[in-house]
Amino acid sequence: MFETVAFYLFAVLVTVSFFIAVTTSQALYALTALASGMILISGFFFILDAEFLGAIQIIVYSGAVLALYAFGMMFFDTTREVKEKKGNRIIIASLSVLSVILVVLIFAAPVVSDNIVANYPVVEGIGNTEQVGIVLFTKYLVPFEVAAVMLLVAMIAGIVLAGKKMDVSLTLKDDSEINNEEKVLS
Amino acid sequence: MEKYLYIALFAPLVSSLFSSLFTAKPKKQFVGVIASLLIATSFVSSVILGFYILGGGEAIHVELMTWINTGGLYIPFGFVVDEISVTMMFVVTLVSMLVHIYSNGYMDHDPSFNRFFAWLSAFVFSMMVLVMSDNFAGLFIGWEGVGLCSWGLIGFWYYKESATWAANEAFIMNRIADLGMLIGLFLLYWNTGSLQYDVVFSKVALLDHSTLIWIGIFLFIGAMGKSAQFPLHTWLADAMEGPTPVSALIHAATMVTAGVYLVIRSNPLYDLVPEVGIFIASLGTFVAFFAASMALVNRDMKRIIAYSTLSQLGYMFAAAGLGAYWVALFHLMAHAFFKALLFLGAGNVMHAMHDELDPFKMGALKEKMKWTWIMMTVASFALAGVFPLAGFFSKDTILEAAFVDHHYVIYGVLLFTAALTAFYSFRLVALIFHGNDRYSQFGIHPHEAYNYMLWAMAPLFFFAIIAGIMQTPFFEMVEEALNAREYHIHSEAVKWIMLIGTQVLVIASIFYAYRKYNRNDITVPDGTSKTENRLCYKVLFNQYYIPYFYEEYLVKPYRELSGLFWKKFDLRVVDATVDGIAKILYNTGEETRGMQSGNLSVMLRWMVVGLVILLIFAGAVGLAVRYSDKILSFLSALGV
């Protein structure tokens, strides 16, 4: 009973937050809605006995990723309303709805669920975090290391791209001037 | 014996392939020599086979390999040497060999010397396939092969407009007739399930009478085209544009007789439909008279001989139509000898006269060209049917056959035509060799042909004289194969009156021709004399206005119709369809160019469209897999 109530509550909240995030014209509203949606999603993970994943979700998404967005937004004028041309919303909405319905139909098809066998079954009596640790450092060790390297590369790339000539305002110059400077520097 | 069959068949092919290696090269004498030797090999093999069959040997039947084997249709590359085909092989290879040797001299100065031998040998090969095949499909291959080679040889001097025109005319007329023949073959296959001679002829007796009539008519249409019978006869006279040895080989001795061969070969079929036989005989008789009448006034040496060929083909068809197949075949053989001789003699004259063809511009050549004169005179005697030359035996037997079978109209027309034949033959001889010298005013200095050319003609000369004595052994050989019978007139008196009467008639018209044309006051006609302005002369000279009629009422309307279809149908429907398809593609590209606007938002939207399509596809596949048994049962219920 508790689980059902929690599911529906979280489901409604997440959907609403994300909906706000994709429709609002204020960047700050969108960021806030996104952050709340992320934290609410971790609630699902806890319901599903994936405590480790839930913690990671809060730390990485709500902590790191959204903080990164927040810092990134300091470069842009966030108080200004985001001006967007209105595309044909009906086509876009109907396309999304159509794909959702199709995916749901496919999930509902009986062929999918019948043919799945567990590769790494959950062992009773051991905590989720411990299980994840065991699988991650045995079966998924190589992907884990690759992911670590990828994060390192992404970090360096982010620093190099964003930190280049922090002291110069590139916006006040023409493209040609910037290109000339870059040529001189290199 | 089989090896002789293969040698006889494939030596001409080797010769053709060998000669065609050098077609782009200037004249090489050894090409002609080797081609002649290979054809001679083929001739020797045919003679050996001929003596084997003549000596009562079994017919040789070989199957080289399977050609078509699908379902119920089985057609091998099979060849047969029996009494009929061995006669044809003998005639074909003999005349071919002599023409090959003769051509070494005749084509001496031609830049395309090598090409000539390639075509000529290819023709011999096709003709051998035609006569030796043991089924109608192989016969048809050879039939088309000789048509092709005939096209190449009539149009041999392709830089001459008239030659290419004549070549195309011959080819197209033959195609029209071949359509008829193909229908006949289809009918045969449809009704008997085979194209092998022995199978077909063992089954024809069981067929419906009207079906047989149709088959007979359609096959005969094919024969009419190849043998230039009315109304498809105009190509033969125009085919004289080709080199003279070609006329001798193809348009006198061999290819044009293929139609007669077809009728003779199909004798079990035609025996069952005497109505068609009477039609063939009547048409043959008509053509015999019709062609001879055109030859009376023509002023082109080669065309006169061509019309004479046409007339003699008419005789052959008359005989074949009356069921006297062996007489037709015998006349075919005898005719090949003296007509080839006549043509080769004409070639000598042309050579001497620098390709001048009008006999009125010749005269008195007998001093300069003594041997040619002797040979052509004897050939003309043989053609006229004077005792004891070849023509007497073969042609008189046809007359007897017509008389004995009580076809007196046919007999009468053929007898009258015999007189015409004698007249025009000796008109030609008198104009060329006798009378006053008319060529000097054109600055021509005639000379006799090379000796070996005359030697090449010698065997034909020999056979034209003695072919008569071969009648009895020939009859005995083909007696069984062709169901032959002798034609005896019961009353001795009638028999002798007929024989002597015919001879007197023929000799009288020979004398008349000499009296009229062996004079010293003959001039080159210029269209002013009284004879030339007579109506019947004009009609005959213009070949009954038939070529004019074809040109005016068939070719021109057809051309106009084609133009109409080109503008109305081709441009507006066919071209428009093709252009329309191109336009659809072009417009699709133009319209969908907007997709590639470079705008990320638009691209993302298209990506989602793609995703939706893939999902639909995945769902459909999933459903199909899930309900595969039901779908299959539904489809099987529909009968798929």
Added chain:
Amino acid sequence: MEIGLSHYLILSTILFGIGLYGVMSRKNLLMLFFATEILLNSVNIGFAAISHYLGDLTGQMFAFFVIAIAASEVAVGLGLLVVWFKRHNRIDLDEMMSMRG
């Protein structure tokens, strides 16, 4: 009523649809990034749910790697975004037409 796997999958799909809508409709690059995060998160819910109901840890592993990829994507993407903004003072998608042929 017991909550089953299909509830989670349907929720995941609906969130994915919202993400798709965002990706297609927003013209601001930053908003586009937000929508991408939504897409990734919706998939994560699906992974976790399948993992739970099948008693298999593979789903959680995948969700884990998805989070790692999302983090690196944000780092690189934001870096590029900042450079672009410094150059053009705009981050509107319709202005980015350098791919136009």
